[in-house]
Ligand SMILES: [Zn+2]
């Protein structure tokens with residue numbers, strides 16, 4: 001029979017890899033808490049129209065990358081390709097912005113995109129995202145950027161670059177758009193096929209075209225076309241980033257792929273990732289809440305891929321803490337000893353120790369090998385002799401010392417016999 005395989009663009013996190021994931025997730029949760037972001041969890045699938053409207057009909061995501069299906073009730077549903085529209089939908093639906101004028105939330109959740117199957121392109125990836133909804137203040141921009149940047153620093157990543165730009169607002173962007181069209185129209189023939197289409201649909205996207213990287217350097221910059229309020233906002237974002245000790249580099253070609261961005265756009269990159277160097281990015285989306293049916297409210301946020309964090313950690317050679325080791329492995333020989341072992345493991349687990357016992361009736365040698373493999377701190381050996389004496393032998397796997405411990409002492413006072421600080 002043919003063997004099943006994980007679907008192209010998906011992957012398994014096997015137990016050996018889980019500690020690295022748990023480490024990244026716990027650093028993220030601690031940082032989010034430090035900044036006062038609360039967790040939000042939304043469903044894996046939504047009404048397709050939410051993304052067509054929220055993400056934008058002209059975007060690559062909606063045009064080419066969504067996993068859209070019709071359910072048995074005839075509804076068009078889509079696996080979440082990005083986190084922001086569902087979060088905004090949930091905040092509107094639950095009246096969160098009526099209860100509080102400003103909401104700060106984060107999420108850790110899988111996203112689904114039908115990416116072209118090249119190296120490193122996943123069809124299900126895990127995203128760390130955060131949103132501040134309800135605040136127009138440039139401090140909100142600086143805080144979401146600082147949350148992402150300092151999380152990456154806490155993970156031990158160095159040589160990070162924060163690229164920063166402002167793409168303006170509905171008042172000043174049309175004029176900028178016109179300038180870009182006027183700049184690129186005469187050179188249209190030199191641009192790639194995608195960009196020749198983009199010039200009418202979304203000329204800003206020409207700026208972040210990978211194929212035309214060398215042809216956009218002399219293009220007009222959005223920051224030179226900002227209206228006075230966008231320009232003042234951007235100046236304050238920059239000075240607040242300085243106050244938060246987050247270094248930035250201005251990048252006029254940074255426009256981000258989504259339709260809804262206004263004003264601040266940013267991206268954090270690592271040189272340890274190769275050509276696709278972004279760890280995550282985001283920006284301000286002041287029109288999105290209203291566009292999705294809520295009362296007008298500004299917003300700013302980011303999305304970042306955990307797989308990329310882990311890749312950068314690995315490539316940079318940052319050590320990742322190992323998973324927690326097993327406290328006690330119980331090696332029992334024979335049924336009576338197994339029953340005694342179960343009694344002791346129950347008592348030890350009750351006191352907060354992690355405890356494992358052989359499930360396959362293996363030899364003592366095989367059980368000790370297993371304990372070694374599990375990196376157990378202690379092994380309790382129980383056989384007929386031990387049962388007769390009413391005590392077990394406690395082996396310290398680090399010092400290789402061994403001592404006899406009465407069963408009653410094991411359950412109630414094992415700390416007195418341990419040389420380590422393995423504590424529940
Ligand atoms: Zn403006």
Ligand SMILES: [Zn+2]
Nearest residue numbers: 192195209212
């Ligand atoms: Zn192009």
